[in-house]
Amino acid sequence: MSYAPECFLAGAMNTRDLGGIRAAGGRTVAKQKLIRSGELSKVTDDDIAKLTHIRLKTIVDLRSPAETSLKMDIIPDGVRYVHCPVVSDLVPGITRESIEDPYDGLKRTDYARDLREGGMAKMRSLYPLLVENSNAVKQYRRFFDCVLENDGDGAILFHCAMGKDRAGVAAALLLYALGASMKDIMADYMYTGICCAEKIRRDTDACRSLTGDESLLESVYWLNTTHESYLEAMFESCIRQCGSVDRYLAEKLGITQNKISRLRSMYLE
Template identity: 30%
Template sequence: MTVPAPGQAIPIEKVPNLRDLGGWPTPDGAVARGQVFRSAEFSALQGDDATSFGALGIRSVYDLRTEDERAAQANEVPTGVEYVVVDILADHSGAGPAQLSQVLSDPKAAEEMLGDGKAVKIFEDSYREFLSLPSATAGYRRFFTAVAQDAKRPALFHCTTGKDRTGWAAASLLMLLGVDDDDVLADYLLTNEELLPSLKPTFDGFAAAGGDPELLQPVLGVRKEYLDAARDEMTTRYRDIDGYFSTGLGLDAATIDQLRSSLVESS
């Protein structure tokens, strides 16, 4: 039996960017498979897709989206699955990841807002806010505290496209578990392979309205610079990943130890 590669997509059409965080090597073994999943939103989950999703055995879903995002695309969560709202950007104001979709229907407004490198700067600033916003700190604390509990897993976490708020949650968890920095980045960048093809209608619609599709690449995809910005903010504030989880998020040693012991399989 062939063992899936780390980060390999789980092919459920109505759950874009769905991936198991397991399989990435750590100093003591590998991240446990089948325990923590990441994805984009899944408001259209039904039929065979719902059956396939149910087969993953997910016990709890953590929705990192804003109130407006949830209202626009309400989750379809299988019966018996705990659904928890963890609004990472509740304290955010301005044009961050959750707000940029509003300009995609207006190429002129998009050019003014996103052109000349402004999109990259917007996202770098937003990633730094994952380390500074009170709502982000509270939200990630609640999520990681829950995921440390065996009864809450298998667990899935997601935002709208599963790339920014979800991307930082995945990257920071993998870092805590001892995954090599290059592998953390590889997992993060897989979004460009797994998500962008599903967004072709968005690119095509923007082009049809007179926009340059290249303008959307830094908005709808991910870049190393974004994760680097979050890492830089983390080390500036908390020195390292242990400081982030203990001092930044306020998790006690027992919770951090439980995350590591339950989510790493010995080799």
């Protein structure tokens, strides 16, 4: 990857600036403009100060209604909040619940049991749904609308629960529209495994205290981490549906060449 991201919020997981990634025409994504993250229910006063410093204007929350009720974002004063629930119901492998006691750990183990038959393959089957399901497509279209509407002098932050799946797909599609290489798009996606390493360890340990079944524990791992094949499956679905990723952006998300030019004018330097 052409940059070294920093996970810069103490109270939120996997928060990082897309600034510095190489994009179209030899330019790079402008710093402190496009921020991807996990949920914001525990951000600190120092975190709020950092978000204020970068002139955060908009937060796009990609979580389900149940997730937002369980852990409400802390919204800095004056920041626009937009809820775009890419997934409306509980989807094992996509929606997230925290593991803070054995009962939560047991629920995560139940998720893993659902994935036991083919663990990684099951996750690969979930990612295409994020660009095929009509509601998901509608919400990603709204996400792009927010990015295009954002104040050119301010930042936009988008997130899901861990900042891995729904936010990962949003970041990948946005970076593609900005002209980033597939190599750099994938590197950014995979960086979640580094930012969330402690979370992944905690989740696995919580389940290990409830079961010695190594296949379940392996499924928990693949539920919580990233793998190149997941994002590849998403892009393959875009191509399968429309013939190319560019046509998918235009036909499904309304991101025409005009809008791509606007995005690049707004967010590249």
